[in-house]
Amino acid sequence: MKKDIEELVIITSWQRFKEYLYYDEEMELLLDISRMNFTPEFLTEMTEPMGTVYHQLQLMEKGALANPDEGRMVGHYWLRNPDLAPSEEIAQDIKETLGEILDFAEQIHMGSFRNILLVGVGGSILGPRFVADALASPQDKMKAFFIDNGDPDGIDRVLSHIGEELNATLCIIISKSGGTIETRNGMLEVRKRYEELGLSFPGHAVAITQRGSELDKLSQKEGWLRAFPMWDWVGGRTSLLSAVGLLSLALQGIDTAGLLQGARDCDKRTRRPDTLNNPGALLALMWYHSTQGHGGKQMVVLPYKDRLELFTKYLQQLIMESLGKEKNLKGETVHQGITVYGNKGSSDQHSYLQQLLEGPNNFFVTFIEVLKDRQGPSAYMEENSTSGEYLQAFLLGTREALTQKGRESMTITVKEINAYTIGVLIALFERAVSIYALLVGINAYHQPAVEMGKKAAGQAIQLKNRIVYFLKSHPSEKFSVHEIALAIQEEEHQEMVFKILLHLTINPEHGVNMEPGHPLPESRFFVGG
Missing domain, CATH: 3.40.50.10490 (Glucose-6-phosphate isomerase like protein; domain 1)
Structure with a gap:
């Protein structure tokens, strides 16, 4: 009986893999979403929302105001x-x-x-x-x-x-x-x-x-x-x-022409209104499924290729700056966002895989597999296997272990790394970001919080200049943080005043010195003397 159940699971898994595998022969791209725990009903329920998204994408590419907060087209x-x-x-x-x-x-x-x-x-x-x-x-x-x-x-x-x-x-x-x-x-x-x-x-x-x-x-x-x-x-x-x-x-x-061609070809596929034949739509829908449309999940990106090590950093900005938003387009507070992090295979197995398998189930994994190992043949290592075959085995083993623990994953496979496939990958994730943002009703193309950080940085520089001016106006006199903050009318920012002073004492440009206090925040600061 147990064997029959195990065989049924294997058959169902194989059938699910075949049913939901996206394969594009020309782009040599595969997208396997079968290990994401969505139901057929989910795809049916999303038919109408996706229809609206496809229409909005058409308008955006025709020059509609897709970034209303800044009054800009998105092109x-x-x-x-x-x-x-x-x-x-x-x-x-x-x-x-x-x-x-x-x-x-x-x-x-x-x-x-x-x-x-x-x-x-x-x-x-x-x-x-x-x-x-x-x-x-x-x-x-x-x-x-x-x-x-x-x-x-x-x-x-x-x-x-x-x-x-x-x-x-x-x-x-x-x-x-x-x-x-x-x-x-x-x-x-x-x-x-x-x-x-x-x-x-x-x-x-x-x-x-x-x-x-x-x-x-x-x-x-x-x-x-x-x-x-x-x-x-x-x-x-x-x-x-x-x-x-x-x-x-x-x-x-x-090969910039290859880059552009890869992105252009991928764009064609991700314009298709047929979701099962649209890799960008499938990717975005898996994000939507895993986050239930509310964000808050972590996306672990694991490229099993050294040449893609920086891809995760690139995706961090593309996804997190685009989708990390406090307000939706209606002005409602939603706190959307998907946290992106990742290492590279198989380094991940020796860093944080332990937590992925036994820690909080608050993530989904995106594996990126590259079929071609290197230019030319490889030598056998042990067990009649090449190093590239071992690397694939680590990917397959990690993916299987996650599935056994009930952790969701999907796999993007390309034949090799070249300008064309890099263009494909860039366009694929750009489109997925656009689609997810439209599904949850946020503006993916502005970044107001980044501007807040820039403004605060400017204020910190102004505060530093006032501190330096005060100290230089009183050469050789020693002041506590509280005394300096009081003198420049910044009592509510005494911690920031202390942090700025600490940095000034370590660097020689302004000649600021410190008489250490116990505890350290009770130190006194001066110029000259």
Whole structure:
């Protein structure tokens, strides 16, 4: 009897796998959702909501106001198919920009530049960095370096790796608004290093920004090598297939045409109103099923390929910045969001798989499988098996263990990693984000909380300047945190005053010193003496 039940489960599982497997022969893409615990009734119930979503997607791609909070169209789909753009002007602008990118890359390859240094933050650099790493090869025409944070030591590390090659390094500054603080600081740090070596920064610099921005004006005033446009209708996290990504990737020698073709082909499939034949819809529906449309779940992304290690970081921003919203489009408080994290296979088995199997069941897993192990044949290790066969066994074993524990997972499979399949994966997740956002009624294309953080950072800088001014106005006098906060009328922010003072004492620029107190917050601070 027990054997009969086990065989029935196996048969049902195989039948379910065959029924719900999405396979696209041309894109060489498989999406297996059979290990997500949805019922056939769920798909039936979602037929009407999905019909509405497909209609909304059509309107968005035709230029409807898809980002009402900022009064913007959403047009990253036009980047890989300009003929879909709502006006000839936009379509022509996209085509001309792509042509200019390729022409510029060809000119640079004939010169003396050997490196690229990208300076940006968030979506302006996560995508290019992911693809540059995923598709890097010994045949690359230029080597890419990245500054994506305001950490001075991190900037020094990158510049030290470039070293004397800075004279042969093209610097690309990426900022849509032209005023992003982290990017501005990175640019100023890099400019300083060029000038210290007697090099002309404008003679090495390229801007990617909105036309008319402060960065655009600066590049024109100083005579930078070039400036390429970012458009109002493309957000940073969906800008990879604009100049933001295509310029550096073309300079590196990546197959940008393949990237665009992969995304274009995937877009075609994810426009289909037939849900079972639409991989983007299936992916988004599994998110909706697992979260019951309320968010709050964790999405563990496990790519079993070293070249996809940065894919999870890229998806973190794409998904979390798009879907993490307090309000829906009706102004109701919903606290939507899906938390994304992940390592890579099989490292995950030696880090957090234990918790996935026996800890809280508050997640679902997305495995990403790559069938091709390497260029050329592999040697046998043990048990008449190659290292690639062992890696697949770890994926299959992890997936099976999760299923036995009642934990949900799905698997995306591609034949190999190349520019085309990277384009497919990017477009697949971009569409899933759009569909999920429409299903739950949120604006996926603005990020008000990020602006709150920027505003608070600006206020912290102003507070620091007032602290320094006060101390320098009273040289050699020692003050407690409370006395300083009282003097500058910031009593409600004494903790922040203390944190700022602690940082000032460790760094020499302003000459702030500390007389340690016990406990530490009772320390006294002074300048000079």
